[in-house]
Amino acid sequence: MKRLLNTLYITGKNRYLSLEGENVVVSEKQEEVGRVPLHNLQGIVTFGYTGASPALMGACAERNIELTFMSGNGRFLARVTGKVKGNVTLRKEQYRVSENAEESLKLARNFILGKVYNSRWILERAVRDYSLRLDAEKIKAKSEILYQSLKNIRTCETSARLLGLEGEAASVYFSVFDDLILQQKEEFYFHGRNKRPPLDPVNAMLSFSYSLLAGMCGAALEAVGLDAYAGFYHTDRPGRISLALDLMEELRGVMADRFVLTLINKRIIKERNFIKKESGAVILDDAGRKIFLKLWQERKQEDIRHPFLNEKIEWGMVPHVQAMLLARYLRGDLDEYPPFFWK
Numbered sequence: 001m002k003r004l005l006n007t008l009y010i011t012g013k014n015r016y017l018s019l020e021g022e023n024v025v026v027s028e029k030q031e032e033v034g035r036v037p038l039h040n041l042q043g044i045v046t047f048g049y050t051g052a053s054p055a056l057m058g059a060c061a062e063r064n065i066e067l068t069f070m071s072g073n074g075r076f077l078a079r080v081t082g083k084v085k086g087n088v089t090l091r092k093e094q095y096r097v098s099e100n101a102e103e104s105l106k107l108a109r110n111f112i113l114g115k116v117y118n119s120r121w122i123l124e125r126a127v128r129d130y131s132l133r134l135d136a137e138k139i140k141a142k143s144e145i146l147y148q149s150l151k152n153i154r155t156c157e158t159s160a161r162l163l164g165l166e167g168e169a170a171s172v173y174f175s176v177f178d179d180l181i182l183q184q185k186e187e188f189y190f191h192g193r194n195k196r197p198p199l200d201p202v203n204a205m206l207s208f209s210y211s212l213l214a215g216m217c218g219a220a221l222e223a224v225g226l227d228a229y230a231g232f233y234h235t236d237r238p239g240r241i242s243l244a245l246d247l248m249e250e251l252r253g254v255m256a257d258r259f260v261l262t263l264i265n266k267r268i269i270k271e272r273n274f275i276k277k278e279s280g281a282v283i284l285d286d287a288g289r290k291i292f293l294k295l296w297q298e299r300k301q302e303d304i305r306h307p308f309l310n311e312k313i314e315w316g317m318v319p320h321v322q323a324m325l326l327a328r329y330l331r332g333d334l335d336e337y338p339p340f341f342w343k
Contacts, residue, residue: 007300008036009293010046011286017044017052019059041065043219045212047289066219070211079215081222090225093330094243098230105159107246107329107337108233112166113153114250114339119173120146121343122253126180133182145172159233173253180261187271188264197281201274204282205263205292209256210248212296216316217251218244220323226330247322254342255315259299268295308338 008024010017016027024044026034038059043066046052052067057080060067067080097103123143127136149169156162170193178190181202190202198204218228218241231242233249263269273288284292300316313321322340329337 006040007043007045007297008041009297010044011289011293013047014050015046016050017046017056019053019056024056038063038065043068045070045215047071064223066215068215079218081219087225090327090330091227094226094230097330098232098236101159104232105157105162107326108159108162109153109156110337110339111233111246111249112162112169113150114341115166115252116146116149116153116169116173117339118250118253118342119169120150122180122258123173123176130182134179139176139179142172142176145169162233177257181264183265183267184271197277197279198283199280200282201269201271202260202264204274204284205260205269206256208284208289208292209260209296210252213248213251213256213319214241214244217241217247217319217323220319221247221326223320224323224327226323226327247319247326250322250339251318254340255299255318259296263292263295304342307341307343 010026012028012033014028015033018025018027020035022038023035024038024041025032026036044060045068047070051069057067059065061080064081069077069079071077097107120143123139123146126134127139127143146169149165149172153162153165153169156165174190174193181188181190188202189200191200193206194200194203195207198207221228221243226243228241228244230236231246234240234242234245236242269288269291273285273291274282275285276282300314302315303312304315304318305311306313306318306321308325309321318340325334326337328334
């Protein structure tokens, strides 16, 4: 099993990254503020505009260390990767399946089954753990709707129908997402999903966590030799990592939504950690982003038992395992792609 190493997050917007020997050197105004050995890293994510030296980019590519550039508010900008892994036969099979509507639908159904199943269990777990603080009957009713939706998704025969079923399930799930916020209710509320830009702290954190998760899924797919841009559910669009978005569907709730709820309900993130811009956009400030990323990295190191492999792995390895299982399915080693069913 691949080892989960550290991801280096650079949050200062004026930080410049360079290479010195076998170390990443972080500088600000031409003064060194930190250094980290390359061999300790699996990836580097920087949230500034100053950039990185060509030497560091080359070293990261050579060692297959993912180097990702993001804007200050967490929007993906670019990624530097090494040589393409895997064999041409696997990618040819991926492209063939992506062009076949029936075979693509078979995979797409499983991605969305995983998403809806996990959304339902987030609600079920909330009722189990906080029954005295929630309207249990209301949330149980929503859970039952999601249960019925799973049956419809399994028998869905068109991509258009699947898209509609996913949208309906997401609407049901998010209709009680605000109920799952148990602390800081005056400052943190959820009245619906808004993205471009996020207009409140909860949506700001959801968007930020989804960006991080999409990057993890893209890196995992490329690590097993798949093309992160050729999807089966999300259609092809220049610059969009469609297959990474496919893979991420089943992981959104369990890896991103639950994490955001934890930060709020444990009072780790506060209202003061956000900035509201003139456009109405709400983003994490530097201090809030540092807290968020520190805890995100720690959550990735926590252990779970993978439901299909029945092995103990770190949360951060889940995208890599799912990418590996997808590659095995495309190679013909598995009869069906097994979604990640959390419980």
